[in-house]
Amino acid sequence: xxxxxxxxxxxTYPQDSQTFPIKFDxxxxxxxxxxxxxxxxxxxxxxxxxxxxxxxxxxxIAAIGLNILVGYCGQVSLGTGGFMAVGAxxxxxxxxxxxxxxxxxxxxxxxxxTAMVGVLFGLPSLRIKGFYLAVATLAAQFFLVWxxxxxxxxxxxxxSGQINAPERDTFGILITGPNTEAWATYMFCLIxxxxxxxxxxxxxxxxxxxxxxxxxDMDIAAEIxxxxxxxxxxxxxxxxxxxxxxxxxxxxxxxxxxxxxxEAFGITKxxxxxxxxxxxxxxxxxxxxxxxxxxxxxxxxxxxxGVDWLGWPTDIVAHLNLVIVGGLIVVFLxxxxxxxxxxxxxxxxxxxxxxxxx
Amino acid sequence: MNYKLxxxxxxxxxxxxxxxADLVFPSLSYRTGPYAAGGIPFADGYADYFTLLNERDxxxxxxxxxxxxxxxxxxxEKGVECYESTxxxxxxxxxxxxxxxxxxxxxxxxADDIPIHSMGYGRTSxxxxxxxxxxxxxxxxxxxxxxxxxxxxxxxxxGDISGKKIALVYHNSAYGKEPIRTLExxxxxxxxxxxxxxxxxxxxxxxxxxxxxxxxxxxxxxxxGWGVMNQVAIQEAANIRFPMENFIGIWWxxxxxxxxxxxxxxxxxxxxxxxxxxxDFPLYDDLRQYVVEAGKAAGAGDQLGTVPYNRxxxxxxxxxxxxxxxxxxxxxxxITSGQMRDGMENLVITEEIMxxxxxxxxxxxxxxxxxxxxxxxLVAVTQWDAAAGEFVQIxxxxxxxxxxxxxxxxEDSAAxxxxxxxxxxxx
Numbered sequence: 001x002x003x004x005x006x007x008x009x010x011x012t013y014p015q016d017s018q019t020f021p022i023k024f025d026x027x028x029x030x031x032x033x034x035x036x037x038x039x040x041x042x043x044x045x046x047x048x049x050x051x052x053x054x055x056x057x058x059x060x061i062a063a064i065g066l067n068i069l070v071g072y073c074g075q076v077s078l079g080t081g082g083f084m085a086v087g088a089x090x091x092x093x094x095x096x097x098x099x100x101x102x103x104x105x106x107x108x109x110x111x112x113x114t115a116m117v118g119v120l121f122g123l124p125s126l127r128i129k130g131f132y133l134a135v136a137t138l139a140a141q142f143f144l145v146w147x148x149x150x151x152x153x154x155x156x157x158x159x160s161g162q163i164n165a166p167e168r169d170t171f172g173i174l175i176t177g178p179n180t181e182a183w184a185t186y187m188f189c190l191i192x193x194x195x196x197x198x199x200x201x202x203x204x205x206x207x208x209x210x211x212x213x214x215x216x217d218m219d220i221a222a223e224i225x226x227x228x229x230x231x232x233x234x235x236x237x238x239x240x241x242x243x244x245x246x247x248x249x250x251x252x253x254x255x256x257x258x259x260x261x262x263e264a265f266g267i268t269k270x271x272x273x274x275x276x277x278x279x280x281x282x283x284x285x286x287x288x289x290x291x292x293x294x295x296x297x298x299x300x301x302x303x304x305x306g307v308d309w310l311g312w313p314t315d316i317v318a319h320l321n322l323v324i325v326g327g328l329i330v331v332f333l334x335x336x337x338x339x340x341x342x343x344x345x346x347x348x349x350x351x352x353x354x355x356x357x358x
Numbered sequence: 359m360n361y362k363l364x365x366x367x368x369x370x371x372x373x374x375x376x377x378x379a380d381l382v383f384p385s386l387s388y389r390t391g392p393y394a395a396g397g398i399p400f401a402d403g404y405a406d407y408f409t410l411l412n413e414r415d416x417x418x419x420x421x422x423x424x425x426x427x428x429x430x431x432x433x434x435e436k437g438v439e440c441y442e443s444t445x446x447x448x449x450x451x452x453x454x455x456x457x458x459x460x461x462x463x464x465x466x467x468x469a470d471d472i473p474i475h476s477m478g479y480g481r482t483s484x485x486x487x488x489x490x491x492x493x494x495x496x497x498x499x500x501x502x503x504x505x506x507x508x509x510x511x512x513x514x515x516x517g518d519i520s521g522k523k524i525a526l527v528y529h530n531s532a533y534g535k536e537p538i539r540t541l542e543x544x545x546x547x548x549x550x551x552x553x554x555x556x557x558x559x560x561x562x563x564x565x566x567x568x569x570x571x572x573x574x575x576x577x578x579x580x581x582x583g584w585g586v587m588n589q590v591a592i593q594e595a596a597n598i599r600f601p602m603e604n605f606i607g608i609w610w611x612x613x614x615x616x617x618x619x620x621x622x623x624x625x626x627x628x629x630x631x632x633x634x635x636x637x638d639f640p641l642y643d644d645l646r647q648y649v650v651e652a653g654k655a656a657g658a659g660d661q662l663g664t665v666p667y668n669r670x671x672x673x674x675x676x677x678x679x680x681x682x683x684x685x686x687x688x689x690x691x692x693i694t695s696g697q698m699r700d701g702m703e704n705l706v707i708t709e710e711i712m713x714x715x716x717x718x719x720x721x722x723x724x725x726x727x728x729x730x731x732x733x734x735x736l737v738a739v740t741q742w743d744a745a746a747g748e749f750v751q752i753x754x755x756x757x758x759x760x761x762x763x764x765x766x767x768x769e770d771s772a773a774x775x776x777x778x779x780x781x782x783x784x785x
Contacts, residue, residue, distance in 0.1 A: 047446065051439040149530060149556075159539050159770055160481070160532035162461050166777055177778075178465035256434060258461040260532050262559050263434060300439065303429075313657075314429035315389030315398075 003351040019201060025348075036190060041183040049182040054255045056296045057189040058247050061196045063276040063288035065243030070274070071283035072204055073236035074216030075125050079137035081269035082144030083241050085261050086114045087248025089154050092163045095176070095253065096156060102170040103253070107192065110249035111242045117144075118241020125233050129219075141270055148261040162260050165253045176253045185254050192250060196243050201285050203239060212236050213283075275325070279332050281341025290340040298325065379692035381418060381681060383408060383674075384444035385427045386437060386454040389657070392560035393432040393456075393585030395615050396666050398657055400455055401427065403670020405656035406649050410641075411678060413648040418681045419691045425656075432585070434458045441466065450698040451475050451677055457533035460493075465778070468492040473699040477673050478503070478609055478632050482536055483770035485732025487703065490771065491783035494702050496676070496733030497724050498632045498758075500582075501766060503608045504537035505758035506630050506737035507580045508544050510606060513753070520549030525576035527567060527583065527591055530556035534582045537608075541580075543762045561587025568594040581607040588616035596623035603628065606739075612749065613665040617742045625744035628752075629665075630737050633672040633721045635749040637663030641671070641716030665749060668720075675715055680705050703728055722755040728784040732767075735760065 003024045010016040020026040044053065062080060069077050091110035094101070121140040125133050148154050155163050167177030174180045175188050203209050211232040214222035223229055252259045259265075272295065280291020299321050306317035336342055350357075387401030388394055408423040417423050426447055428440035437459035441452065452467060452474045454460055460480035467474050473492045476484065482500045484493035498506075511519055526541055528534030538554065545552040553576055555567040561583060568591075571579065579600065583591055588611045595605050603626040607616075612629020645662065649655050661667040684693045684701025693701070705726045712720050724733035736755035743750050774780070 047442045050442045055435065158773075159536065160457075160461070161535045162458075162532045164461070164465075164777075167779075178469035256438065256462060257465060258434075258458075260434070260458050260461075262531060263458055266559065299436075307428075313389075314387065314427050315394075318390040318429045318431060 003348070003354070005352075017205075019205070033194070036194075037187075041187055044182045044186055046182050049186045050255070051300060052296065053186055054189055056293055057186075057193045058250045058255055059273065059276060059292040059296055060193055060289050061250070062244050062247035062273045063280060063292045064196050064200045064285060065240045065247065066273050067277045067280075067282065067284070067288045068200060068204070068212070068243070069236050069240035071277055071281075071287070072209060072216060073212040073233065073240075075122070075233060075236060076130065076134040077137040077240070078134050078267070078270045078274070079121060079140035079144070080244055080273045081265040081267060082141040083114050083118055083244040084248030084251060084269060085144050085148055085265035086117045086241075087111060087245030088252035088259055088265065089148055089163065089261075090114065090245065091249035091253050092156075092165070093154070095166060095168055099166070099168065103168050103175045103188070104170050106168070107246055107249045107253070111246040114245020114248065115238040115242040118237045118244070119234050122234055122237025122241075125237065126230060138267075141267055145261050145265060148265075162258055163252065164258045165256075168253070176257065178257070180254075188254060189250055192246055196246065197285055197289075200239075200243065204285070208232075208235060216283075275329055277339075279328060279339055281339030281344075282337075284339070284341035286344060287339050287341030290344070294340065295325070379421050380448070381421050381423045381450055381693070382444075382448045383423060383425050383677060384440070384447070384449045384452060385425050386430045386440050386444075386452065386456070386459065387427055388430050388432045388455070390429065391431040391433075391585075392562075392587075395585055395589070396610065396613060397432065397455065397585075399613070399661035399664050399666035400670040400673075402655070402657040402659070402661045403667040403672075404453070404674045405670075406645060406662075407671045407674035407678070409649050409654050409656070410645055413652065413654065414644055418678055419685045421691045423678075430454065430456065430459060432456050432458075434462050437462060445470060445472060448695070450681070450693070450695050451702070453477065453673055453677070455479065457481075457536070458531065461532060464490065464493055470695075471699070472695040473702050475673065475677065475702065477669075477676070479533065482732075483767045483774065485730065485767050486771035487726075487728050487731035488771075488782050488784045489775045489780055490731060492699055494726065494731045496705070496726055496731065497707070497722050498609075498735045498737050499732050500533075500536040500608070501540040501763045502732075502735035502737055502758040503582075503630050504540040504580070505544060505763060506739070506756070507606050507608070508541070508548065508550075509756065509758065510628070510630075510739050510753065511578050512548070519577075521551075522578070523551045523553060523574065523576040524578045524580060525553040525555055525571055525574070527555045527557060527564075527571075527579060527581045529561060529583050529587055530558045533584065537580075537582060539766060540763060543766065544759065547759075547762065557583070557587055557591070560585060562590055564590050564594050568598055568600075571595075571600065572598045578604045578606065581605070581611045583607065583611045588613070589619045592617055592624050592627060593620045595627075596620045602626035603741075606630065609633075609669075609737075612740060612742075614747070614749070615664070617744070618747075622744045624742055627742040629740050629742070629749065631665075631740045631749075631751065632737060633669050634717070634719055634738075635665055635668065635740055635751060637668075639717045639720065644716060671717075672721055675712075675717065675720070676705070676707070679707065679711060679715075702726065703731070735763070 008023045020029055066080050069075050087110045090113040091106050094106045124136045155161055165176040173184050211227045214227050215232045276291035276295050281287025302321050306312045385401055385404050388397035405425045408425050412422050426444050430436045430440050457479050460476045476495045484490040484495050541552055557564050606628040609630045609632050617624040617627050680701040683704050684697045688697045708723050722736035735758050738755045739753035740749040741752045
């Protein structure tokens with residue numbers, strides 16, 4: 001009834017090709033943005049930002065990045081953790097090397113460096129596909145973690161091999177270190193999340209995204225109709241790694257503050273982000289958000305319900321979390337391979353017809 | 359949990375005050391994952407000691423204690439979540455039992471005015487209280503451990519180990535890397551050759567490291583391991599028939615569960631210790647009476663007397679003693695986390711205090727001061743007796759080579775101080 005195209009006339013081409021063609025969708029989008037940008041910063045506290053919002057926003061960026069590579073371009077990658085580590089260590093070296101530069105620039109540069117590393121490790125994708133590419137990216141994962149453990153230049157020769165984020169600001173507002181305000185770190189991550197989502201959405205709607213999808217659907221056919229696989233695959237690796245690098249930089253500098261590469265950016269991190277896009281939905285920006293929200297919120301929600309309300313032992317709840325996540329992945333792969341995003345799409349289709357389904 | 363509600367109701371009635379005063383001790387435990395073997399008994403010991411204080415003495419100084427447990431799985435992200443969710447409850451002191459999480463919490467907790475007690479783990483240079491105002495690592499730290507291991511090898515070899523080869527098998531993380539610099543200095547001083555062998559998380563795969571040991575034939579092996587890594591290493595050492603009496607682990611690599619899988623072959627394995635072993639203490643009578651038999655033991659209640667359980671008891675006892683000091687200093691029973699920090703900084707542990715708590719000789723005597731948050735660094739050595747199924751203390755708490763360690767502490771803490779623009783805590 002409310003959710004329909006009827007009565008919403010486009011008079012210009014930009015209007016016709018906008019991201020949200022339905023008025024209701026558009027207003028919902030503005031409402032979400034309004035709440036996220038204007039309301040939440042005023043009510044947020046340390047607990048909410050550190051336990052829920054920051055991990056959600058950062059993982060959403062990582063999921064968007066991986067979704068571009070896996071969901072849009074069809075190049076399976078298991079190197080997300082390693083690329084996040086590149087972003088984190090690049091950010092650390094920049095922060096300690098150039099303390100007076102704004103954090104915004106550091107994070108963007110860290111993304112750029114990761115993009116270059118991503119292209120380097122994306123080169124094999126021109127020759128190998130599918131499982132073999134997954135193995136090649138797995139090698140990248142282990143190589144990068146080993147590198148950051150082995151070469152002490154990356155962690156400024158500290159005795160423990162840990163990297164610690166010193167206090168840095170942007171426009172005089174502290175962004176890293178222990179004395180930050182909840183709203184400042186939240187806004188900093190939010191800006192990058194919105195930026196990543198908007199850029200990714202528009203890239204995937206444009207000619208670049210269409211080339212990626214052509215490669216994903218059938219690379220030989222795409223090559224015949226004039227898509228350059230070298231360009232398409234390497235841009236996918238570059239853009240994907242750029243976002244993953246940003247998320248790695250934020251993950252280290254803003255969220256955790258101290259990182260140990262093997263523990264924070266190990267293979268489990270690669271799988272976690274991969275699970276996010278599988279549960280959320282391959283080839284969907286909304287799916288990246290949904291998957292990240294789901295996997296960040298589920299353990300916290302289970303802990304609050306199980307431990308705080310029901311008084312169960314903490315280990316039972318932790319095991320239950322593993323059981324549920326594992327079960328859900330199997331269920332999604334069988335019942336809804338397109339993830340939460342597909343459920344959302346179906347709901348919207350139904351809404352369009354409601355209340356007259358015939 | 360029900361009994362806790364019950365005790366709360368009683369405590370609330372007895373205090374008859376509108377606000378329920380309590381001393382909150384968050385326990386960032388890990389009962390799951392590859393490190394649960396050490397995490398479970400420690401968390402049980404920590405919780406049981408406070409339960410005993412509540413049941414037997416009615417809390418500390420008349421104020422009930424409350425342990426808030428939060429599962430971290432030895433994972434730093436979950437550690438952050440646990441810290442944020444428990445600090446609002448009035449947390450007095452954090453003991454995360456994880457070097458990674460400790461690194462993470464050092465700046466945060468300092469900003470929030472909550473002390474951290476990383477007992478024998480965490481950042482070693484935090485022993486310099488002038489820089490790390492809120493971090494304590496008494497009674498001994500990783501570098502004391504490294505030095506104690508070398509001292510023990512010196513003792514066994516009659517004081518001369520020049521030309522010997524010593525291998526360090528370490529967990530490839532901040533924890534395992536901590537002793538490297540100390541051992542390098544010690545190898546210069548005593549003229550032994552140092553062989554570094556890293557084992558990656560979680561530590562189940564050590565074939566290549568032990569193959570290398572077999573090839574290089576070091577005279578001694580020192581291990582900095584934790585969780586499943588310990589069991590695997592001891593099993594591998596047994597497989598290559600490495601003489602167990604030349605194999606010495608840090609205090610986190612010396613629990614019953616680490617040596618039992620290797621059976622009789624593990625006999626003679628040595629481990630450093632900063633707290634006593636066994637359950638031959640008067641405290642255990644009270645524990646059995648008030649906690650275990652009353653059905654109030656944490657976890658499965660089957661860990662009493664194990665090495666990590668004792669260490670949990672010890673950590674809880676040191677925290678409780680610090681609370682008493684803080685209560686005396688500030689004249690209030692329901693102390694804040696800032697007052698707790700003062701209490702920890704003025705803590706003195708003597709034989710009388712330990713005996714009064716029913717644990718004579720449980721740990722070394724030590725004194726904490728503003729400059730020295732690390733205690734005196736006395737370390738004992740224990741040895742596994744496979745036939746009896748217990749660790750036996752073979753060397754008493756002995757001093758370590760502070761000539762080597764203190765400059766390293768000063769150097770590392772000075773770097774941290776400069777990096778983070780920290781003002782002096784003392785003077």
